Amino acid sequence: MSYKAQVHVSLKKSVLDPQGKTVLHALGTLGFKEARDIRVGKYFEVALEAADEKKAEESLRKICERVLINPVIEEYSFTLTKSA
Amino acid sequence: MSYKAQVHVSLKKSVLDPQGKTVLHALGTLGFKEARDIRVGKYFEVALEAADEKKAEESLRKICERVLINPVIEEYSFTLTKSA
Numbered sequence: 001m002s003y004k005a006q007v008h009v010s011l012k013k014s015v016l017d018p019q020g021k022t023v024l025h026a027l028g029t030l031g032f033k034e035a036r037d038i039r040v041g042k043y044f045e046v047a048l049e050a051a052d053e054k055k056a057e058e059s060l061r062k063i064c065e066r067v068l069i070n071p072v073i074e075e076y077s078f079t080l081t082k083s084a
Numbered sequence: 085m086s087y088k089a090q091v092h093v094s095l096k097k098s099v100l101d102p103q104g105k106t107v108l109h110a111l112g113t114l115g116f117k118e119a120r121d122i123r124v125g126k127y128f129e130v131a132l133e134a135a136d137e138k139k140a141e142e143s144l145r146k147i148c149e150r151v152l153i154n155p156v157i158e159e160y161s162f163t164l165t166k167s168a
Contacts, residue, residue, distance in 0.1 A: 044122060059118040
């Protein structure tokens, strides 16, 4: 079965986000005064093959925790859907 | 009023994603044979201040199109919610 996952990775709330601060400062300089805060993360679209949804979720968790994210400073969430 | 937005940026389907290909290859090398395709994008959490939802959406679109994304090769979507 084919599955598609959308994975969001963001820095834990307690971790400073200098990239976000830089973007926020740039927005201020460019006149976008509405922005109050920005945090920058990563977004992955993963297509994977698995016997069933449980196996797919298991594989995806392993992929996230061992490769895509750094569990010390980042957290992640995902949505998994069956694709045609 | 305070609003929170989650912005997803990904490369247009027609644009090659060498970063994604590299991650996919790394996964193969590490034994995660289930992964078939990966595309890498960006994810922003934006907090902004605006008079109403329409204004917030307008500001956010400008911020996305002029700063956060490159409209030539990237596309974006967002969800906007009122925050307390």
